[in-house]
Amino acid sequence: MKQKVTLKQIAKELDVSISxxxxxxxDSVEISLDTRQKVKAFAKLYNYKPNNIALxxxxxxxxxxxxxxxxxxxxxxxxxxxxxxxxxxxxxxNVIICSSxxxxxxxxxxxxxxxxxxxxxxxxxxxxxxxxxKDYHHxxxxxxxxxxxxxxxxxxxxxxCDKVIIDDGKGAQMATxxxxxxxxxxxxxLTTVDYISVGKLRTNGYLRALRAYDITAREDYIxxxxxxxxxxxxxxxxxxxxxxxxxxxxxxLFAVTAAKILNNQGKKIPDDVSIVGxxxxxxxxxxxxxxxxxxxxxxxxxxxxxxLLIDKLEGEEDVPEEYKTVIIDTSLIQRQSTKK
Amino acid sequence: MKQKVTLKQIAKELDVSISxxxxxxxDSVEISLDTRQKVKAFAKLYNYKPNNIALxxxxxxxxxxxxxxxxxxxxxxxxxxxxxxxxxxxxxxNVIICSSxxxxxxxxxxxxxxxxxxxxxxxxxxxxxxxxxKDYHHxxxxxxxxxxxxxxxxxxxxxxCDKVIIDDGKGAQMATxxxxxxxxxxxxxLTTVDYISVGKLRTNGYLRALRAYDITAREDYIxxxxxxxxxxxxxxxxxxxxxxxxxxxxxxLFAVTAAKILNNQGKKIPDDVSIVGxxxxxxxxxxxxxxxxxxxxxxxxxxxxxxLLIDKLEGEEDVPEEYKTVIIDTSLIQRQSTKK
DNA sequence: TATCCACACGCAAACGTTTTCGTAAGGTTA
DNA sequence: TAACCTTACGAAAACGTTTGCGTGTGGATA
Numbered sequence: 001m002k003q004k005v006t007l008k009q010i011a012k013e014l015d016v017s018i019s020x021x022x023x024x025x026x027d028s029v030e031i032s033l034d035t036r037q038k039v040k041a042f043a044k045l046y047n048y049k050p051n052n053i054a055l056x057x058x059x060x061x062x063x064x065x066x067x068x069x070x071x072x073x074x075x076x077x078x079x080x081x082x083x084x085x086x087x088x089x090x091x092x093x094n095v096i097i098c099s100s101x102x103x104x105x106x107x108x109x110x111x112x113x114x115x116x117x118x119x120x121x122x123x124x125x126x127x128x129x130x131x132x133x134k135d136y137h138h139x140x141x142x143x144x145x146x147x148x149x150x151x152x153x154x155x156x157x158x159x160x161c162d163k164v165i166i167d168d169g170k171g172a173q174m175a176t177x178x179x180x181x182x183x184x185x186x187x188x189x190l191t192t193v194d195y196i197s198v199g200k201l202r203t204n205g206y207l208r209a210l211r212a213y214d215i216t217a218r219e220d221y222i223x224x225x226x227x228x229x230x231x232x233x234x235x236x237x238x239x240x241x242x243x244x245x246x247x248x249x250x251x252x253l254f255a256v257t258a259a260k261i262l263n264n265q266g267k268k269i270p271d272d273v274s275i276v277g278x279x280x281x282x283x284x285x286x287x288x289x290x291x292x293x294x295x296x297x298x299x300x301x302x303x304x305x306x307x308l309l310i311d312k313l314e315g316e317e318d319v320p321e322e323y324k325t326v327i328i329d330t331s332l333i334q335r336q337s338t339k340k
Numbered sequence: 341m342k343q344k345v346t347l348k349q350i351a352k353e354l355d356v357s358i359s360x361x362x363x364x365x366x367d368s369v370e371i372s373l374d375t376r377q378k379v380k381a382f383a384k385l386y387n388y389k390p391n392n393i394a395l396x397x398x399x400x401x402x403x404x405x406x407x408x409x410x411x412x413x414x415x416x417x418x419x420x421x422x423x424x425x426x427x428x429x430x431x432x433x434n435v436i437i438c439s440s441x442x443x444x445x446x447x448x449x450x451x452x453x454x455x456x457x458x459x460x461x462x463x464x465x466x467x468x469x470x471x472x473x474k475d476y477h478h479x480x481x482x483x484x485x486x487x488x489x490x491x492x493x494x495x496x497x498x499x500x501c502d503k504v505i506i507d508d509g510k511g512a513q514m515a516t517x518x519x520x521x522x523x524x525x526x527x528x529x530l531t532t533v534d535y536i537s538v539g540k541l542r543t544n545g546y547l548r549a550l551r552a553y554d555i556t557a558r559e560d561y562i563x564x565x566x567x568x569x570x571x572x573x574x575x576x577x578x579x580x581x582x583x584x585x586x587x588x589x590x591x592x593l594f595a596v597t598a599a600k601i602l603n604n605q606g607k608k609i610p611d612d613v614s615i616v617g618x619x620x621x622x623x624x625x626x627x628x629x630x631x632x633x634x635x636x637x638x639x640x641x642x643x644x645x646x647x648l649l650i651d652k653l654e655g656e657e658d659v660p661e662e663y664k665t666v667i668i669d670t671s672l673i674q675r676q677s678t679k680k
Numbered sequence: 681t682a683t684c685c686a687c688a689c690g691c692a693a694a695c696g697t698t699t700t701c702g703t704a705a706g707g708t709t710a
Numbered sequence: 711t712a713a714c715c716t717t718a719c720g721a722a723a724a725c726g727t728t729t730g731c732g733t734g735t736g737g738a739t740a
Binding site: 003004047049050051053054055056057062066072073074075078079081082085089094095096097098099106112113114115116117119139145146193253256257260263282283286288326 | 343353363387389390391392393395397402404411412413414415418419421425429434435436437438439446452454455456457458471481485486499517593596597599600603623626627628
Binding site: 346347348358359362363390391393394395396397398399671 | 695696697698699
């Protein structure tokens with residue numbers, strides 16, 4: 001098992017100094033052509049690769065972007081990561097991904113770990129628990145230590161930093177409008193509890209759309225689901241004996257679950273009930289009927305977030321701080337779950 | 341913007357030496373109680389966190405596991421990562437995830453980057469291109485430099501290292517047997533091209549099951565799909581005018597796509613045609629009808645892989661090399677796409 | 681022959697730790 | 711008072727780089 005070869009070893013073998021080796025590998029004119037060639041040949045032979053750790057220590061930067069997301073087994077978030085990776089790779093950055101598993105503690109641990117030397121900046125969507133606790137000290141601390149943070153999707157309004165979001169309200173409004181324009185009047189919404197920022201925003205969008213159509217929102221048409229893992233029974237209860245003509249669900253799972261329950265009730269989609277979801281994932285695409293949905297353009301979010309972060313990382317040090325909030329357009333993807 | 345505080349700065353402020361600070365923070369008896377308390381108070385106040393990079397350099401280990409997967413937007417792989425993270429976090433390891441995007445070049449780049457200081461060992465499922473090219477020098481090199489590698493799912497037989505796989509053949513056999521036991525006789529398989537190791541293994545399992553039932557396999561019942569992104573037309577062509585009573589698909593997407601096409605042909609699932617898929621993802625679970633499938637137990641794979649890797653990382657240096665191949669049991673999840 | 685200048689290379693510091701070893705100060709013992 | 715032991719701390723090396731600067735050697739010039 002040959003160990004990794006270092007400059008020191010090459011220097012020893014070739015009987016020159018470490019600096020000579022380093023400079024030779026960089027093709028410095030300080031070093032004679034002869035020596036340069038010898039060193040490079042040797043380095044190639046032994047497959048020398050500079051040690052990133054040492055470089056990071058020396059340069060005080062890691063060329064690494066830390067991404068922290070609430071869930072790793074989640075189509076939308078992985079799509080965003082895809083976008084981040086695209087930009088990062090182009091610009092020579094590495095990407096470290098950590099999942100907080102929606103736990104505040106794990107988010108803190110991950111952030112602190114990455115912040116202590118492993119990453120230069122962060123792209124972050126906060127955990128459910130964090131939104132609930134409203135404790136952002138870890139993020140503030142990271143920023144105050146000079147590491148830029150870009151928040152996306154589940155952001156925190158109180159935090160002053162770059163952000164990439166979609167206009168959740170507008171998206172929800174678009175979805176609801178679509179249903180209204182189809183002639184639906186009895187439109188229910190399946191949403192999350194209010195402390196999830198995106199859930200609340202989408203609920204508001206739904207309400208705004210109804211108002212614009214002069215339809216009074218009904219409390220009993222709004223279901224706020226707390227426990228996503230057991231949404232099925234909640235939705236089933238909610239849907240029992242309700243005479244709806246449309247459902248707007250704030251995510252794929254709610255939409256699909258509702259569709260299945262309606263199916264079992266013998267209702268036809270979209271003939272009896274139309275459904276619009278949120279997030280364009282594989283479920284929406286492949287479900288029968290395929291689901292009309294609001295696309296969040298996850299990859300685009302990742303791309304923009306990465307660009308914002310890298311701009312900060314590579315920008316002038318003493319430029320006055322200026323933070324942007326990028327709003328990604330949502331779009332309605334019409335499929336079979338809403339009638340034409 | 342207060343910069344990160346280092347031992348040196350604390351030392352300067354408190355007018356002691358760096359070593360004193362370091363020892364004090366570690367509660368060394370060498371340092372007087374007085375000094376210890378003073379240092380600790382100061383460190384806390386300024387929120388001192390040891391710099392991981394410096395530690396890595398010093399300790400020659402990073403306490404980080406590198407995971408390289410072919411795709412990040414992929415349910416199975418993210419499930420595996422979930423398992424890896426579980427174990428890693430328990431044992432105090434960090435997890436870095438990189439995706440090769442099924443590109444050989446990117447796999448090489450990622451591996452080399454992580455290998456040059458960022459990770460102590462690797463958990464890796466190789467890119468499609470790598471399997472095709474049969475070029476494994478980057479992996480061999482990594483191992484020869486003393487960094488353990490655990491291969492999972494898409495492994496390479498020629499490589500001598502730890503591996504975690506499922507018995508793809510057995511799983512496929514189980515799936516096919518299930519169909520046979522239901523009385524199906526005309527069973528087609530939707531599989532991948534042969535250079536994808538798991539595809540080939542599953543095809544073989546299918547063939548074995550048929551043989552055991554004394555059914556001659558028919559060439560025209562086997563579809564090897566090259567381009568997953570455009571599988572729909574291939575499958576549609578294949579299914580045209582075929583009088584099948586069952587389909588075994590080696591992944592979720594093929595299964596769902598076939599189901600949709602059959603639907604359009606007016607065939608009922610499972611009454612006219614039964615379908616068994618592979619991989620227990622959200623699609624299989626939520627599709628209507630829900631799909632009978634072979635579960636790969638992705639999380640378990642991740643757990644086992646992480647354990648194998650950490651064992652190697654923490655094992656004695658000079659213990660004779662010994663490599664294990666862990667085979668995870670697959671299981672058949674019966675749902676609605678096969679008749680009872 | 682004394683002076684100067686390239687050339688080609690080495691020294692050493694720095695990045696932030698940890699840890700071994702050395703040592704000054706002060707107290708105890710003989 | 712000399713010898714010794716604690717106590718409490720500091721110096722320095724090491725991890726692997728990069729880089730500014732110093733310097734020895736040899737040849738060219740005056």
